[in-house]
Amino acid sequence: MNAVAAVEQATPLRPRIVAERPVVDLEAAEAAAADLLAALGLDLTQESLVDTPRRMARALHELMAPEGFELTSFANEEGYDELVLVRDIPVRSLCEHHMLPLVGVAHVGYLPDRRILGLSKLARMVDLHSRRPQTQERLTTAVADHLRRELAPAGVGVVVEAEHTCMTLRGARAPGARTLTSAVLGRLRDDPSSRAEFLSLARRLP
Numbered sequence: 001m002n003a004v005a006a007v008e009q010a011t012p013l014r015p016r017i018v019a020e021r022p023v024v025d026l027e028a029a030e031a032a033a034a035d036l037l038a039a040l041g042l043d044l045t046q047e048s049l050v051d052t053p054r055r056m057a058r059a060l061h062e063l064m065a066p067e068g069f070e071l072t073s074f075a076n077e078e079g080y081d082e083l084v085l086v087r088d089i090p091v092r093s094l095c096e097h098h099m100l101p102l103v104g105v106a107h108v109g110y111l112p113d114r115r116i117l118g119l120s121k122l123a124r125m126v127d128l129h130s131r132r133p134q135t136q137e138r139l140t141t142a143v144a145d146h147l148r149r150e151l152a153p154a155g156v157g158v159v160v161e162a163e164h165t166c167m168t169l170r171g172a173r174a175p176g177a178r179t180l181t182s183a184v185l186g187r188l189r190d191d192p193s194s195r196a197e198f199l200s201l202a203r204r205l206p
């Protein structure tokens with residue numbers, strides 16, 4: 001075996017998910033935040049508010065800055081073909097209509113085929129797609145589609161449960177209202193018993 005082949009055999013397949021980061025001008029964002037807050041009647045010369053435009057720009061940027069990662073997967077040597085489900089992955093994102101936080105959890109599962117995924121990568125995948133202003137529906141399908149593309153499993157299921165502060169703190173003011181969305185692909189969609197198992201485990205039905 002030549003040296004290149006030996007290295008390839010010792011190194012597991014590790015595709016890198018490269019996050020598409022938008023071009024950001026934090027100084028311009030800070031100036032715009034100052035204009036916004038002043039237009040809303042705040043006196044930014046007050047000592048306690050002097051740094052608020054800078055913090056606001058950075059905080060919003062932090063919530064919109066996706067991080068790439070290695071999508072580590074392993075050969076499914078045991079032929080494991082039952083559901084793998086990670087529940088209660090934190091979701092923090094911004095609603096794209098109001099730029100207010102939406103906060104909740106995602107339950108992400110798949111039916112393996114040839115490869116199994118490093119478990120933490122399911123949480124990283126949710127975080128990657130959460131770090132941009134979103135609708136919950138788009139976030140849910142984006143995670144499911146990405147997993148299908150990258151891992152080619154036999155099935156994928158994603159359930160997101162979240163509170164949208166744009167409807168709980170303001171507007172409709174419906175405290176406690178939570179929105180549930182799901183995306184189910186492949187065998188988890190087509191096989192009724194697999195689908196029922198996934199949805200009952202993900203939604204904690206009896």
Ligand SMILES: Nc1nc2c(ncn2[C@@H]2O[C@H](COP(=O)(O)OP(=O)(O)OP(=O)(O)O)[C@@H](O)[C@H]2O)c(=O)[nH]1
Pocket residue numbers: 095096097134135136137164166167170171172
């Ligand atoms: N489908 C969907 N709607 C969302 C999501 N996040 C926020 N919205 C909704 O987007 C809608 C925007 O409606 P508009 O009538 O343009 O905004 P608005 O006047 O602020 O409406 P209210 O929130 O009802 O006060 C609202 O009904 C929000 O609840 C989401 O993730 N998915």
Ligand SMILES: [Zn+2]
Pocket residue numbers: 095096097098099100164166167
């Ligand atoms: Zn909103």
